[in-house]
Amino acid sequence: MPDLDTHIITALLERADALLERLATHMPAPPPAPDWGAHAFRWRAPVGTTPGWLEPVHRPHALRLADLCCIDAQRDEIDRNTRQFLAGGGANNVLLSGARGTGKSSLIKALFNTYRAQGLRLIEVDKDELKDLPRILTLLEGRDERFILYCDDLSFEAGEGSYKALKAALDGSISAPPDNVLIYATSNRRHLLPEFQRENRETHLQDGEIHHGEGVEEKISLSDRFGLWLSFQPFSQGQYLSVCRHWLTQLGARSASGADMERAALQWALRRGSRSGRTAYQFARDRAGRERLGSG
Secondary structure (H helix, E strand, C coil): CHHHHHHHHHHHHHHHHHHHHHHHCCCCCCCCCCCCCCCEEEEECCECCECCEEEEECCCCCCCHHHCCCCHHHHHHHHHHHHHHHCCCCCCCEEEEECCCCCHHHHHHHHHHHHHHHCEEEEECCHHHHHHHHHHHHHHCCCCCEEEEEECCCCCCCCCCCHHHHHHHHHCCCCCCCCCEEEEEEECCCCCCCCCHHHHCCCEEECCEEECCHHHHHHHHHHCCCCEEEEECCCCHHHHHHHHHHHHHHCCCCCCCCHHHHHHHHHHHHHHCCCCHHHHHHHHHHHHHHHHHHHC
């Protein structure tokens, strides 16, 4: 009889082991542990059953604040805000909006390079992954470093709900955001959501005050949660040429000034349909490369 009991127990244990093995194949794999020795990261979305994780970026863009021309006022404002953040003082989430190619994202990258030695860290979060903000904030809370969550080219389409996670993280949740985290976002739209003419018809006067309709209020309420707004305007011709000269000098071009350079730079901008800092940098790279090829 004892032998029979032992046989039954052994069979049950084998069946339990087989069941556990089958269950293990459906359990989420643990995400890679964050490499806190890195200074820049990308948030990677969950893959299969594996939760999202922080992927280190070992070669971030080596931009400097000195490389950003013609946006001195915006640079000084966000630089002051970032220094306040690093000092543990009051600092705001920042929305950088306006014309494309005028240095919005470059400014954030340059700030990171300037202050990374003082404990500043940069985490790039794609718009589609904003739903993971609660998990990201949990990972960062309590750490000694100071983190900027960087959302580039942020905008939402009508009916898209992922912006609600951003609203909650900015200023709309029952739990306070960590003191060591700020959100810096860039966008071509001031209010981050598309604006339609029909929504303006809902605006009305009440006791001499302008009251927006619900559609407009919903759009304003998101951008309103950023404490600091920085606007970027299209470059004038003079500003564009100034940026061209800067990058030609930085890239070692022989012809960094003169009428021929200016004519070529303006023709380049005309073909691209844009006089922006990005266009100026692309022109300078092309011209410096042509010079090297011609002298090779």
